[in-house]
Amino acid sequence: MSTKNLILGSGLSVLGFLEKNKLNNFEVFDKNDYFGGHAYSHNINGYFFDEGAHISHSKNNQFLEIVLKNNDINFNQFKSLIFNFKNSKQLGYPIQLNLKDLAISEKTKIFMEALFHNKKNINKNYYEWLVSNYGEYLTENYYKIYTKKYWRCDPEEMDVNWVSGRLAKRNISKTLYSLFLKSDNNNLSYNKFRYPVKGGFFGLFHNLYKNKSINLNSKITKINLKKKTVLINNNLEKPFDNLISSIPLVDYQTLIPELDDDIKFNLSEFKYTSLISYNFKIKKKITINFQWCYFYDRDIDVSRMSIINNFNQEKNEDDFYIVQMEVFRRNDEKINYDEIDKNTKNHLINFFKITHNDIYFEKRFFVEKAYPIPLIGVEDKRLKILDYLKKNKIFQIGLYGKWKYMWSDQSFLDGYNFEYEN
Ligand SMILES: Cc1cc2nc3c(=O)[nH]c(=O)nc-3n(C[C@H](O)[C@H](O)[C@H](O)COP(=O)(O)OP(=O)(O)OC[C@H]3O[C@@H](n4cnc5c(N)ncnc54)[C@H](O)[C@@H]3O)c2cc1C
Incomplete structure (x- = not known):
């Protein structure tokens, strides 16, 4: 009998796997009633909203070749125009390269810090990384506040292994230049990006799913390591030789009852953020x-806001904005929806100088797992757990599967370049 492989999930990592492995000795299952996982775009009243801001800024040739060429995808390319706001003041992005927008008293402090920069580069945690790269003033007054809003923890609690490719390193000449002149931002990892003309971010991948056979509404509810079976929707048992799984690592706490206690305990210490996404059409x-x-304000719940029709098909056509506001909470926090709803709506109204009557529609949705939080101590445990699963023929792929932040191209390629390790 041929090997039986079960593939769990249908996000981009599994899409990558299926694109490469055009075999027929496997079956694919996803708990949702749609495929695409976190890369999916939700149609609300005819407008597409992603699960948090999603753009493609990939520079990876393998990804670009497979996904964007020959797939008949209609997308636009944009030069990124991004800003920060603090105390209602618009500031350039990233802040450390746009110091000219700050008050003179702030500039003086940053300038003095840069002059007397302590060259010691000890980066035991994210806080130390921030101070050694951007200085204490920017760390305390900008980055630390934002970290608490977005990552829902203190930068001192966080590792630095996720920073590369996401944050620009210290560049003293550019920093000093930006005290006086506008920065060109050309060195940012997402200084340019692609976005589909139609269908939201998922429009980049939709065509690739067309010839894939995926069983939807099929939630894996238990995995039995001894019998080597999975239980689907609590009633259908399927045997497996190998599982290629993008199921979030933390979910194995409940999926595998026979898991060692210390692994269960380690998993219970992994934290993640949830996204509360507010979606509006406004005048x-x-x-x-x-x-x-x-x-960057502490009292504003929203971390990030996208003006979606500034980069999709609706641009300039009408007298409305399609807006998404993102609020994050940590999985061990209690979510007070009344407070967050009120805070977010007030912010929307103040920011856009509108009234309640100018909101044509609003829809909130919840993304339970947004980002795995790179807390100190997680990395070693994560690697051990992946190793344990591998020994039991469970091969983890993708962002949540590997419990490590990956951009969409990295998730896709993680599945595409997957090789069994026996
Ligand atoms: C807020 C946010 C913003 C982002 N922005 C960007 C961006 O701007 N640019 C970019 O390139 N990338 C971005 N990303 C990253 C990108 O979304 C991911 O890299 C990619 O979508 C991850 O794909 P995946 O296959 O690893 O995981 P997922 O998409 O999560 O796929 C996992 C799948 O497993 C299924 N599943 C889970 N449990 C079960 C179960 N028990 N049984 C059956 N099925 C199950 C889920 O339904 C899901 O379909 C962002 C991510 C987030 C969270």
Whole structure:
């Protein structure tokens, strides 16, 4: 009998796997009633909203070749126009390369810090990384506040292994230059990006799913390591030789009852953020040219806001904005929806200078797992757990499967380049 492989999930990592492995000795299962996982775009009243801001800024040739060429995808390319806001003041992005927008008293402090920079580069945690790269003033007054809003923890609690490719390193000449002149931002990892003309971010991948056979509404509810079976929707048992799984690592706490206690305990210490996504169509009363922005104020719940019709098909056609606001909470926090709803709506109204009557529609949705939080101590445990699963023929792929932040191209390629390790 041929080997029986079960593939769990249908997000981009599994799409990558299926694109490469055009065999017929496997079956694919996803708990959702749609395929695409976190890369899916939700149609709300005819407008597409992603699960948090999603753009493709990939520079990876393998990904670009497979996904974007020959797939008949209609997308636009944009030069990124991004801003920060603090105390209602618009500031350049990233802040450390746009110091000219700050008050003179702030600039003086940053300038003095840069002059007397302590060259010691001890980066035991993210806080130390921030201070050694951007200085204490920017760390305390900007990055630390934002970290608490977005990652829902103190930067001192976080590792630095996720920073590369996401945050620009210290560049003293550019920093000093930006005290006086506008920075060109050309060195940012997402200084340019692609976005489909139609269908939201998922429009980049939709065509690739067309010839794939995926069983939807099929939730894996238990895995039995001894019998080597999975239980689907609590009633259908399927044997497996190998599982290629993008199921979030933390979910194995409950999926595998026979899991060692210490693994269960380690998994219970892994934390993640959840996204509360607020989606609006509002009347255009002021003109906004940027695509997305970040809010550094402690009292504003929203971390990030995208003006979606500034980069999709609706641009300039009408007198409205399609807006998404993102609020994050940690999985061990209690979510007070009444407070967050109120805070977010007030912010929307103040920011866009509108009234309640200018909101054409609003829809909130919840993304239970947004980002695995790279807390100190997780890395070693994560690797041990992946190793344990591998020994039991469970091969983890993708962002949540590997419990490590990956951009969409990295998730796709993680599945595409997957090789069994026996
Ligand atoms: C808020 C946010 C913003 C992002 N922005 C960007 C961006 O701008 N650019 C970019 O390139 N990338 C971005 N990403 C990253 C990108 O979304 C991911 O890399 C990619 O979608 C992950 O794909 P995946 O296959 O690893 O995981 P997933 O998409 O999560 O796939 C896992 C699948 O497993 C299924 N599943 C889970 N449990 C079970 C079960 N028990 N039984 C059956 N099925 C199950 C789920 O339904 C899901 O379909 C962002 C991510 C987030 C969270």
